[in-house]
Amino acid sequence: MESVSPTEPSAPSPSVPAVTAPTPETARDPDRTLMWVLLAVALLPRLLVFPFTDNLYGDSVVRTELAQQLVEDPKLISSYGDGARQFGPLHLYITALPLALGVDRQDAGRWMSLLFGVLTILPLFRLTRRMFGRQEAILACLAFSVWGMQIQMSTTAGSEALSTFLVVSAIAFFAQGWEEGRLLPLFGAAMFLNLACATRYDAWLLLPVLALLLLFQGEDRVASATRAIFFGLLVSPFPLAWMQGNELAHGDPLFPIRVIEQFHAEWVNGEAGRLGGAVGYRLHNLLFWPAVAVLTLSPLVAIFSGIGMVRTWKDSVHDRWLVWVVMVPVAFFTFRAAVLMNFAPLARFTVAQLALFLPFLGPGLAAVLDGRSERTRRAWLTATAAVAVLLPLAMGVRTFRQDDGPAQLMRPVSPVTTNPRPVAAVADYVEQELAPGKGTVVFDQAEEYLDLQVAFYSGLPESRIARVRWGEEAFEYRLTEVEPPVAVVTAEGGSFLSRADVVREEGQLRWKGVAFREVGGFPAPFTVWRRVNPAR
Numbered sequence: 001m002e003s004v005s006p007t008e009p010s011a012p013s014p015s016v017p018a019v020t021a022p023t024p025e026t027a028r029d030p031d032r033t034l035m036w037v038l039l040a041v042a043l044l045p046r047l048l049v050f051p052f053t054d055n056l057y058g059d060s061v062v063r064t065e066l067a068q069q070l071v072e073d074p075k076l077i078s079s080y081g082d083g084a085r086q087f088g089p090l091h092l093y094i095t096a097l098p099l100a101l102g103v104d105r106q107d108a109g110r111w112m113s114l115l116f117g118v119l120t121i122l123p124l125f126r127l128t129r130r131m132f133g134r135q136e137a138i139l140a141c142l143a144f145s146v147w148g149m150q151i152q153m154s155t156t157a158g159s160e161a162l163s164t165f166l167v168v169s170a171i172a173f174f175a176q177g178w179e180e181g182r183l184l185p186l187f188g189a190a191m192f193l194n195l196a197c198a199t200r201y202d203a204w205l206l207l208p209v210l211a212l213l214l215l216f217q218g219e220d221r222v223a224s225a226t227r228a229i230f231f232g233l234l235v236s237p238f239p240l241a242w243m244q245g246n247e248l249a250h251g252d253p254l255f256p257i258r259v260i261e262q263f264h265a266e267w268v269n270g271e272a273g274r275l276g277g278a279v280g281y282r283l284h285n286l287l288f289w290p291a292v293a294v295l296t297l298s299p300l301v302a303i304f305s306g307i308g309m310v311r312t313w314k315d316s317v318h319d320r321w322l323v324w325v326v327m328v329p330v331a332f333f334t335f336r337a338a339v340l341m342n343f344a345p346l347a348r349f350t351v352a353q354l355a356l357f358l359p360f361l362g363p364g365l366a367a368v369l370d371g372r373s374e375r376t377r378r379a380w381l382t383a384t385a386a387v388a389v390l391l392p393l394a395m396g397v398r399t400f401r402q403d404d405g406p407a408q409l410m411r412p413v414s415p416v417t418t419n420p421r422p423v424a425a426v427a428d429y430v431e432q433e434l435a436p437g438k439g440t441v442v443f444d445q446a447e448e449y450l451d452l453q454v455a456f457y458s459g460l461p462e463s464r465i466a467r468v469r470w471g472e473e474a475f476e477y478r479l480t481e482v483e484p485p486v487a488v489v490t491a492e493g494g495s496f497l498s499r500a501d502v503v504r505e506e507g508q509l510r511w512k513g514v515a516f517r518e519v520g521g522f523p524a525p526f527t528v529w530r531r532v533n534p535a536r
Contacts, residue, residue: 038125038138042118042145045415046154050114052400054419054457055106057412058158058348061456062449063087064109067095068462078245080256086263087256090198091159106457109157117154117161120144120355123172128359130175131319136362142385143358148392149296149347150355151415159199160351166196167203167352171325174210178217178321183230186214190234198238201257202329202349207235209328213321267344278341285337285345289330292347293354296413298391300384305357308364326356347413419457422523423450426488427457429519429528434486435459440478442487444494445469446525454488454526468496487516487529494525508532 055061062085070083070092077089084092098108121141128137144150153160170192177185189210196203215228243253252258272281293302313323330353336343365384369377396416399407403420411417419427430441441460443451445468455465466478489496489509496502503510508517509529516529 034138035122035125038121038141038145039118041142042121043114045146046114046117046151049151049396049415050110050155052416052418053110053152053155054417055110055157056417056419056453058153058156058160059087060109060157061452063091063159064095064099064105064157065456065462067092067109068099068105070096071099078241079249080246080259081249082245084256086259088159088197088199088201090195091162091200094162095157110155113154113157113161116165117150120161120165120168123165123169124355124358127168127172127175127356128362130172130179131322131359132362136359139362139365140358143297143301143361143388144355146388146392147297147354147358148395148415149292149413150351151392152413152417153348153351155415156417158348160348163196163200163203164352164355166192166199167206168355170196170206171322171356175322177227178214181218181223181227183227186227186231187234190231193235194238197235198242201260202333202352204239205329205332206325207232207239209325211235213324217321261342264343268341271344272341281341282338285334288337288345289334289350289353292350292413293357296347297354297357298384298388300387301358301361304364304368304384305360306364307367308360308362309357311363311367312360322356322359326353329353419453420450422526423453423457425522426526426528427454427459429522430454430458430460430486430488433530434464438464439485440464440466442466442479442484442489442496443468444488444490444496446490446494447492450525451488451490468494483514483531485531487511487531489527489529490525491527492525 055064066083066085066087070077073083075083077083077092080086083089094112095109098111099105103111121144124144125137125141128140150161150164153164170189173185173188173192177183177189193203193206193210197207211228211232214231215224217224217227246255247253249255268281272278275281275284290302290306293305297305309323309326312319330350333343333345333349337345365381369380372380392415395410395414399411399414399418400416401418401421401424403422418424434441435458441455441458441464443455443465445451446454451467451469455467458465463478466475466484468475487496491497497504497509499511501512508515510516515532517532519528519530522528
């Protein structure tokens with residue numbers, strides 16, 4: 001890594017009007033007003049999307065159910081087996097808060113994501129303004145506001161909105177500490193990075209990256225080493241405590257990460273087959289990150305941001321550290337996916353790096369438009385804004401309650417994500433038939449965990465659900481008191497029909513001597529069976 005020294009920040013590009021450094025008294029009021037405006041701009045599309053978005057991706061359903069368990073049995077989560085499973089514990093506590101206040105479980109985690117998704121505007125503006133200027137900060141925040149994938153993550157109960165807020169906040173404080181050479185801002189960066197590490201494991205990679213950047217920052221090696229050691233100590237509390245908890249509980253300090261690694265290793269085999277073997281899989285993963293940037297940020301925003309990153313690397317040694325922060329995780333996961341083939345990337349794994357990619361938008365626009373006529377500059381800015389708005393809008397319309405091939409391909413990064421129609425149909429039936437009364441419903445396991453979606457949206461409490469997925473002991477436990485009036489069976493990929501006590505006949509099946517008749521009209525992969533003359 002090249003040694004850099006803390007020099008003065010690079011001057012704004014000629015194409016972006018320079019702003020005279022205001023005094024603190026004159027700076028507060030306009031920036032405070034501007035912050036409220038940018039927050040409102042970010043909030044508006046997310047509020048418009050909120051009523052139409054379902055919890056589907058990012059383990060939203062499982063995270064909400066684990067948070068509900070935390071509400072019912074409050075505890076300090078110290079390990080994988082203590083209630084967090086493979087997830088970081090902080091997001092479960094954040095989701096449990098509105099649940100404890102009585103917010104409906106389908107929306108509780110979504111409201112928290114909305115809060116942190118919008119608040120990310122604040123550290124993003126602060127970071128970009130410090131490094132590149134006020135106008136560049138406005139551009140970055142506007143691009144963030146219409147970023148389709150982040151809109152989805154701000155309206156569903158996954159951890160990405162919270163994690164992105166924490167990571168960008170940490171980097172904003174780090175930028176201040178880097179520029180001023182002071183320890184206090186590094187303390188703020190370390191605090192937010194601890195919280196980010198308690199949310200998602202991909203944030204752990206930033207610990208060594210930022211510490212090494214500080215170590216090689218300037219010519220004064222003693223000062224650089226002092227800052228690096230100070231920062232390294234401050235970012236260690238949660239990772240060390242979490243590793244100790246898993247060591248005591250499971251005999252492996254990295255047990256949750258091992259579980260995730262094993263899952264990805266198994267997942268790679270299926271993905272490689274779907275993409276035409278090892279060669280196709282490697283090529284797919286090699287192009288994955290730039291493709292996600294182009295598809296989700298919009299092509300022009302991604303291209304201009306990429307140009308801005310290259311320009312920053314070439315022209316500003318002092319600001320190269322942010323390029324390292326963005327590109328090291330990208331290179332690490334790309335190497336694992338494309339070379340080692342032990343990692344299956346998902347678009348949501350890129351969200352923190354893409355958020356930190358947006359500060360380069362302003363410098364990229366300046367590099368391309370510098371010296372152009374006012375008409376040309378206005379045309380390019382209008383085109384960039386139009387594409388950034390229209391692409392997620394078109395994607396949201398195209399994926400809303402659609403299950404065809406193109407819709408399924410776009411849905412993970414669309415601003416609007418809705419349950420597949422088979423999930424919605426079965427969940428509505430179970431809710432209408434069983435929610436008002438009594439009885440336990442049986443859910444066979446389904447591919448892509450769709451059985452979890454049906455159970456979650458059925459509106460039934462966990463005490464009235466018997467899941468094949470959770471194993472024989474838990475399954476039989478749910479059936480000790482009441483015979484189930486309804487069974488949701490998966491025709492392909494399930495295991496209920498292969499049980500020794502299940503006999504399928506024409507239009508009926510018998511389970512433990514009890515007859516069930518099929519309720520027609522439900523699309524694959526589900527079939528719904530109702531017990532003949534069930535007790536009411």
